[in-house]
Amino acid sequence: MSRRRRIVLKFGGTSIGNAERIKDVAKSVAEAAKENQVIVVASAMNGITDTLIRMSDLAKSCHLDKLRSELEKLRERHLQVVEDSISNPKIRSEVRKTVEERINALEKVLEGISILGEMTPRSKDRVISFGEQISAPIVSGAITDLGLKTKHFTGGEAGIVTDDEFGEANPLMNITKMKTGKTLEPLLNEGVIPVVSGFIAATQTGEITTLGRGGSDYTGTILGAALSADDIWICTDVNGMMTADPKIVPDARTIPRLSYAEALEMTVFGAKALHARSLEPVMEYNRPLWVKNTFDLKHPGTLITRDQNVADGEVAKSVALIRDVAMINIGGASMVGKPGIAARIFQILGQNSINILMISQSVSEANISMVLRRSHLEKAVSALEISLLGKGFANQVNAEDDVAVVAIVGAGMKGAPGVAARVFKAVADRGINVRMIAQGSSELNISFVVKEEECEEAVRALHKEFKLNQAP
Numbered sequence: 001m002s003r004r005r006r007i008v009l010k011f012g013g014t015s016i017g018n019a020e021r022i023k024d025v026a027k028s029v030a031e032a033a034k035e036n037q038v039i040v041v042a043s044a045m046n047g048i049t050d051t052l053i054r055m056s057d058l059a060k061s062c063h064l065d066k067l068r069s070e071l072e073k074l075r076e077r078h079l080q081v082v083e084d085s086i087s088n089p090k091i092r093s094e095v096r097k098t099v100e101e102r103i104n105a106l107e108k109v110l111e112g113i114s115i116l117g118e119m120t121p122r123s124k125d126r127v128i129s130f131g132e133q134i135s136a137p138i139v140s141g142a143i144t145d146l147g148l149k150t151k152h153f154t155g156g157e158a159g160i161v162t163d164d165e166f167g168e169a170n171p172l173m174n175i176t177k178m179k180t181g182k183t184l185e186p187l188l189n190e191g192v193i194p195v196v197s198g199f200i201a202a203t204q205t206g207e208i209t210t211l212g213r214g215g216s217d218y219t220g221t222i223l224g225a226a227l228s229a230d231d232i233w234i235c236t237d238v239n240g241m242m243t244a245d246p247k248i249v250p251d252a253r254t255i256p257r258l259s260y261a262e263a264l265e266m267t268v269f270g271a272k273a274l275h276a277r278s279l280e281p282v283m284e285y286n287r288p289l290w291v292k293n294t295f296d297l298k299h300p301g302t303l304i305t306r307d308q309n310v311a312d313g314e315v316a317k318s319v320a321l322i323r324d325v326a327m328i329n330i331g332g333a334s335m336v337g338k339p340g341i342a343a344r345i346f347q348i349l350g351q352n353s354i355n356i357l358m359i360s361q362s363v364s365e366a367n368i369s370m371v372l373r374r375s376h377l378e379k380a381v382s383a384l385e386i387s388l389l390g391k392g393f394a395n396q397v398n399a400e401d402d403v404a405v406v407a408i409v410g411a412g413m414k415g416a417p418g419v420a421a422r423v424f425k426a427v428a429d430r431g432i433n434v435r436m437i438a439q440g441s442s443e444l445n446i447s448f449v450v451k452e453e454e455c456e457e458a459v460r461a462l463h464k465e466f467k468l469n470q471a472p
């Protein structure tokens with residue numbers, strides 16, 4: 001007999017932000033479980049990871065009164081949600097006990113940090129793991145409350161093993177596949193629903209790691225790949241991946257189909273509906289990934305697969321916008337024809353852990369421009385000035401911090417002539433000046449820099465030019 005379809009359902013923080021929502025999520029899970037084997041992945045309740053980061057800073061700097069009051073608020077919110085989302089007294093008291101125990105454990109870890117006055121990446125991961133350590137038992141309890149069989153796991157307990165890159169750990173897929181096969185596979189075959197904490201995992205020696213902010217999506221795809229799920233649903237608070245931010249473009253649409261490569265490009269350019277690294281496991285194991293709206297699961301959302309899916313005449317699929325960036329221009333006649341300048345620049349920035357989002361060099365070679373996060377600007381400019389100026393490498397280092405990057409993304413651009421001309425004409429027609437241009441060799445995007453005050457207008461211009469408000 002063939003096994004039932006197997007799906008992973010990942011719910012984000014907003015989707016489980018209060019008792020009502022948790023009860024709705026539990027109903028959706030019960031519905032899905034009628035016809036499928038289901039694995040649930042839960043984020044922390046919305047805002048909790050930020051709160052935990054704040055609490056770890058308060059512990060480190062010994063602001064104990066403020067810390068205590070934050071901790072009490074966290075405890076109250078979760079215990080209230082337990083009361084309101086689970087009606088069976090026996091299940092409720094079991095969940096309450098687990099939640100209380102875990103919050104007490106969190107308190108101990110914070111105490112340790114405040115005594116030492118020191119926080120390592122390892123202890124920080126311990127602290128921020130608690131959001132998901134607490135939410136999973138509650139979600140699990142709410143599903144059990146509806147008469148289904150569930151079992152909750154932390155990422156490490158489920159069998160997700162990573163390296164020890166705390167804060168941004170990388171899954172070790174082979175061992176994860178083996179371990180999750182042992183822990184979760186038998187449950188699935190018995191009709192039990194595993195409810196796994198998103199975002200957190202463990203090293204081979206059992207130390208808690210986290211997968212980077214927004215990393216619960218990654219947990220979903222790691223489990224989907226490891227357990228050969230037929231579908232992975234990332235259930236969030238919007239109808240999938242959009243042609244543009246609907247706050248900027250009111251007639252933005254859901255994109256029904258994307259390739260992995262296009263979705264990756266969109267997440268790199270800031271699409272918040274999906275964590276960029278979460279695409280790695282599904283690409284490697286070729287699993288279909290859906291981005292759906294928790295509050296409207298009947299809406300098809302976006303399906304992301306290996307296929308290209310470019311409609312006839314379709315050029316672009318979405319317009320992205322990255323704010324909070326800055327541009328640095330390095331110039332001077334002394335740069336012309338001198339090999340090694342670019343290498344030197346990137347080495348300096350690399351040594352200072354500064355990430356570059358975009359690079360371009362003019363043909364005259366007298367100018368190199370780059371875009372980076374605004375928060376890195378000061379550090380970058382001073383490092384570059386110290387190592388380049390007055391040494392015959394460059395005459396000027398200029399910075400602009402009031403810029404934004406606009407990018408148009410879509411596989412249909414590949415090899416299609418005239419796309420850049422359309423992009424820049426549409427922008428120029430609105431009187432917007434383009435400061436810098438880049439196209440990756442993937443040809444899946446064209447990105448450019450404009451003044452921040454004009455960036456929304458540029459997004460609207462491109463959305464209109466490529467008729468992204470209409471299905472292709």
Ligand code: ASP
Nearest residue numbers: 043049199213214215216
């Ligand atoms: N709770 C984590 C965060 O806020 C992970 C997630 O929600 O995906 O980043």
Ligand code: MG
Nearest residue numbers: 012214217273
């Ligand atoms: Mg998210």
